[in-house]
Amino acid sequence: MAKKETTTANLMQDRYDVVVIGGGTTGAAAAYHLSKAGVNNMLCLEMGRPGEGRTQPEHVRQDSPLTAEDESFYVPNFSGSRVFEGGSKGPRTIKMIVTLPPYEMLDGFADLFGWDGVKTYLDLAESGLKQQLDLANQYLPDPKQQIKQDGSLMVCEPDRADRLKQEYEFLQKLECPCEWWEEEHVVDAHGSAAGYVAGIWFPQHARIDSVTYAKVLLDAAVQSGSLTLKQECSPVVDVKDSEAGDHVVIQLADGELIQASQAIIATGGMYMDKYLAGILTPRYSYLAALPHRDPGPMGGMQAPNSANFFTLGFSHDWCVTDNFVRISGEDHYSGLKSPRAKQRCGRLAQWGWEKYPYLEFGADYPATYGIYSETPDFMPLVGKTTQNSGICYMVGCNAWGQASLSAAASLAPALLGYRDLSEAEKQTADLLSIRRFSARSTTPSS
Numbered sequence: 208m209a210k211k212e213t214t215t216a217n218l219m220q221d222r223y224d225v226v227v228i229g230g231g232t233t234g235a236a237a238a239y240h241l242s243k244a245g246v247n248n249m250l251c252l253e254m255g256r257p258g259e260g261r262t263q264p265e266h267v268r269q270d271s272p273l274t275a276e277d278e279s280f281y282v283p284n285f286s287g288s289r290v291f292e293g294g295s296k297g298p299r300t301i302k303m304i305v306t307l308p309p310y311e312m313l314d315g316f317a318d319l320f321g322w323d324g325v326k327t328y329l330d331l332a333e334s335g336l337k338q339q340l341d342l343a344n345q346y347l348p349d350p351k352q353q354i355k356q357d358g359s360l361m362v363c364e365p366d367r368a369d370r371l372k373q374e375y376e377f378l379q380k381l382e383c384p385c386e387w388w389e390e391e392h393v394v395d396a397h398g399s400a401a402g403y404v405a406g407i408w409f410p411q412h413a414r415i416d417s418v419t420y421a422k423v424l425l426d427a428a429v430q431s432g433s434l435t436l437k438q439e440c441s442p443v444v445d446v447k448d449s450e451a452g453d454h455v456v457i458q459l460a461d462g463e464l465i466q467a468s469q470a471i472i473a474t475g476g477m478y479m480d481k482y483l484a485g486i487l488t489p490r491y492s493y494l495a496a497l498p499h500r501d502p503g504p505m506g507g508m509q510a511p512n513s514a515n516f517f518t519l520g521f522s523h524d525w526c527v528t529d530n531f532v533r534i535s536g537e538d539h540y541s542g543l544k545s546p547r548a549k550q551r552c553g554r555l556a557q558w559g560w561e562k563y564p565y566l567e568f569g570a571d572y573p574a575t576y577g578i579y580s581e582t583p584d585f586m587p588l589v590g591k592t593t594q595n596s597g598i599c600y601m602v603g604c605n606a607w608g609q610a611s612l613s614a615a616a617s618l619a620p621a622l623l624g625y626r627d628l629s630e631a632e633k634q635t636a637d638l639l640s641i642r643r644f645s646a647r648s649t650t651p652s653s
């Protein structure tokens with residue numbers, strides 16, 4: 208889409224205090240926290256609908272070869288906060304919230320950030336999880352249905368049991384709330400068919416309807432009078448600091464220009480400016496929901512309200528919910544090509560049928576995918592690239608980024624200068640700081 212030049216003629220007269228770009232879970236939470244901090248002249252620009260956004264589909268290459276079969280699967284890219292639609296179309300609450308950094312084991316993370324870094328990450332993810340659950344309990348219309356705090360169990364096959372035990376010992380030393388489960392306990396909760404023999408139980412972990420969560424947080428900010436929500440707007444194509452350095456100019460694809468004192472970029476899966484190229488990698492993530500019936504005496508997983516399960520190394524996560532076994536995994540680097548949804552979702556389904564033979568092999572199942580973006584160290588990019596910039600990033604995560612992104616969003620008022628950071632928040636901001644990668648970095652992050 209051709210960009211229009213910035214001229215004073217097409218600049219809007221009004222200047223917002225803050226424009227939040229992206230109305231997924233991160234942008235919605237950032238807008239909410241800012242509104243609670245008393246910022247009352249804000250705009251949220253969302254090119255889709257809050258929590259179920261569409262992420263720059265026009266930027267996805269359409270030239271990769273698609274078979275006729277694949278084409279029927281091809282839909283625009285949905286944002287990471289979007290999940291199944293509910294009812295027979297698949298379970299809405301898919302988002303477990305885990306507190307682990309996304310390395311196979313904590314020592315991998317410690318190699319990069321030291322054990323202090325591991326502790327800081329676990330603490331910030333735990334506080335992000337708590338904050339998200341508190342807000343969800345306060346604002347979701349039907350918290351019992353929309354939040355399932357049933358814990359999660361990380362499991363392994365016999366040849367990895369020693370590694371899992373070592374991971375548990377690391378977690379214990381770091382005072383992460385979790386328990387070691389022997390085989391008998393794992394089989395009780397999970398059935399015997401899949402052959403998992405040991406587990407680490409995280410009682411706090413939850414699943415939440417994150418689409419509705421994003422909507423209700425934005426609604427709360429709108430109702431307080433502090434936020435205007437512009438949904439299904441023309442996509443934002445450029446955000447830059449003004450030459451005088453006293454405001455930010457946001458350009459939409461249709462040429463509209465919007466001014467703000469500061470902006471937050473919370474666009475999730477797709478990076479939208481050149482400073483993030485090479486740091487953020489867009490990825491597709493796939494989901495399949497296999498119909499789940501009575502498991503019978505052996506090998507079946509329990510429902511309803513069962514835990515979320517995931518493997519050591521996180522190749523798959525799954526749970527029984529709303530008459531489905533919802534399975535995630537099969538992420539793949541997007542390269543802005545068409546997603547390989549049919550193959551990837553098919554492999555998830557195959558995995559489910561192999562692990563749990565009581566499921567009806569070959570039954571029709573809902574499947575979907577979304578886009579998210581990953582940094583080289585799997586943590587979000589948070590903050591400003593230079594102290595004088597008016598642009599604050601909150602992008603990038605991993606396929607289970609809600610906890611760390613929720614912690615980041617709660618920092619929005621401090622990162623934008625409306626209040627000071629506490630000591631704990633400083634550590635969070637330093638660990639997640641965008642300056643750990645930015646070539647534009649002019650000052651140390653602490």
Ligand SMILES: Cc1cc2nc3c(=O)[nH]c(=O)nc-3n(C[C@H](O)[C@H](O)[C@H](O)COP(=O)(O)OP(=O)(O)OC[C@H]3O[C@@H](n4cnc5c(N)ncnc54)[C@H](O)[C@@H]3O)c2cc1C
Nearest residue numbers: 229231232233254260261286287288443475577607608609
């Ligand atoms: C299939 C899938 C499953 C996942 N499962 C989990 C999980 O179980 N647990 C977990 O914690 N995380 C999970 N994730 C990761 C997930 O993406 C994040 O945790 C979370 O959704 C990120 O929220 P966000 O608001 O940062 O980004 P998004 O949800 O992607 O929201 C970004 C918003 O910005 C809008 N936007 C983008 N570009 C523009 C633009 N140029 N102009 C205007 N608006 C724009 C989009 O429309 C979108 O609404 C999953 C991701 C995928 C794809």
